[in-house]
Amino acid sequence: MQKLLKFSRLVDTVTSKLGSLIIWLILGSTVISAANAIVRKAFDNSSNAFLEIQWYLFSASFLLAAGYTLFNGEHVKIDLIYNRWSKRARMWIDVFGFTVFLTPVCLAVLYFSLPFFWQAFRSGEVSGNAGGLIRWPVYLMLPLGFTLLLLQGWSELIKRLAFLKGLIDDPTLKKGEKTAEEELAEVIRQREAEAAAAAAAKN
Numbered sequence: 001m002q003k004l005l006k007f008s009r010l011v012d013t014v015t016s017k018l019g020s021l022i023i024w025l026i027l028g029s030t031v032i033s034a035a036n037a038i039v040r041k042a043f044d045n046s047s048n049a050f051l052e053i054q055w056y057l058f059s060a061s062f063l064l065a066a067g068y069t070l071f072n073g074e075h076v077k078i079d080l081i082y083n084r085w086s087k088r089a090r091m092w093i094d095v096f097g098f099t100v101f102l103t104p105v106c107l108a109v110l111y112f113s114l115p116f117f118w119q120a121f122r123s124g125e126v127s128g129n130a131g132g133l134i135r136w137p138v139y140l141m142l143p144l145g146f147t148l149l150l151l152q153g154w155s156e157l158i159k160r161l162a163f164l165k166g167l168i169d170d171p172t173l174k175k176g177e178k179t180a181e182e183e184l185a186e187v188i189r190q191r192e193a194e195a196a197a198a199a200a201a202k203n
Helices: 002-043 048-064 066-071 087-123 136-164 180-202
Strands: none
Touching (some): 048 066, 066 136
16 A cells, blocks of 8 residues: 555646646736737737637646646535535545546546547648647647546545555645644634633623
8 A cells, every 4th residue: 555655646746746837828828818819909910820829728728737626626526415424435435436437537538539649640630720730739638638637536546545544644635724623623712712701801
């Protein structure tokens, strides 16, 4: 299990570093979009290449950030139901989800998208728009993004199994975030302090 946890830490490190870089793709897409709009309005001129590259950058940021989103626990969950279960029950639900849903879906996307990318790469496929860009870089984002998501999914699976074995602390708790027990204890301490202050004021 320790070797698996080492693999998990490596994946988490890579995911974290990539996540801090991916934000620049969003900035690049925004700047190019604004510049293209200004040129089109001010000089009545535009470029399909600039339009397409902003789509490429946005697609890349969306797909490459999927693993980072999972790493930070920001993926969509039905919190109303999910949070009603005990911590161990939630961990088992995650284990089931990563094993039965996330892994097969990622593998299926990789199976179908890799030949799609390879065909475009070999043929040098270019956009049908005048002045358009080559297509394979944006096709590459699909298998690359789902590979990163798959690896992060396996990392999360390992951490949850390790937690269930009592080897690590709660992996879903963000750094600096308090557990429900800690929050309850803080509320109790605050109320006791308020009650003590009120009693002292009466005396």
